[in-house]
Amino acid sequence: MCGCDACDQTARSEADRLELLVLAVAAGSYSEGYPLGSRRWMDYGLTAVDGSATEGGRSESGSVSVARLRDAGTRLRDIVDGWRPWPLRGT
Template sequence: MISHPERFDGLHIVARALIDHLTAAYDADADASPATAADLLRQPDGILHSVRVTPRRSGAAPLTFVLIDHPAVIVHAGVLHDFVFPPCSCEACDETAESAAARLELLVLGVAGGGYSERYPVGWRRRWLGYALTAPDGSASESGQGDPGPVPAGLLRSGKARLREIPGGWASWPAKQP
């Protein structure tokens, strides 16, 4: 049961601050058209705003931020992964706005710093999706893999082809020149 979803209201502020940081610090373009929400693997209800930030470097992973009225933030990173902040907002979970914001920041800065990689397929039979993420300063890392769920086969094929082009993982974003 979710009786106090407003406790995560601050995540929208954090997401907007990270978008502002990315466009100020990196050579990247931001597209705030509603169509950018289509980057998500699964479309949520209650979309309020979406922004795709694309670095101007071949081989660097784009990030699409989708703010939903839950309140939550979903970030599509690279080609085959969506990350939800908070992943669960029920009272039984220990997730707080602060812990979700810290994970959101780790993801965004890790991707921009070149510490993000995706894999598909992982395994011979199961054909799972996998990712690895490392903070730019090496202070934190996470990884995961699992069944892609109801992702269209065409998207998995195109993602697999794109990931073959970057076998060492996604490149770091180029810094904005003064």
């Protein structure tokens, strides 16, 4: 949580954002991409399980090591439509 005067984040809003992130990842609604375009951007996207919210972003790879970026590119090449949902646990 940011503590600056310009942000309106609260513990509640950050807890809600964390819940959205965790549930979206578990449901398979998270995607990543690298490398994109001539500048080799990294990007991500996620959608709330109920479709009520989406979030995404793109940035330069800047401080990420070359080895880690190479590994990410190799792994993400096979994940065309985002990460699969986590398997349901048997009862």
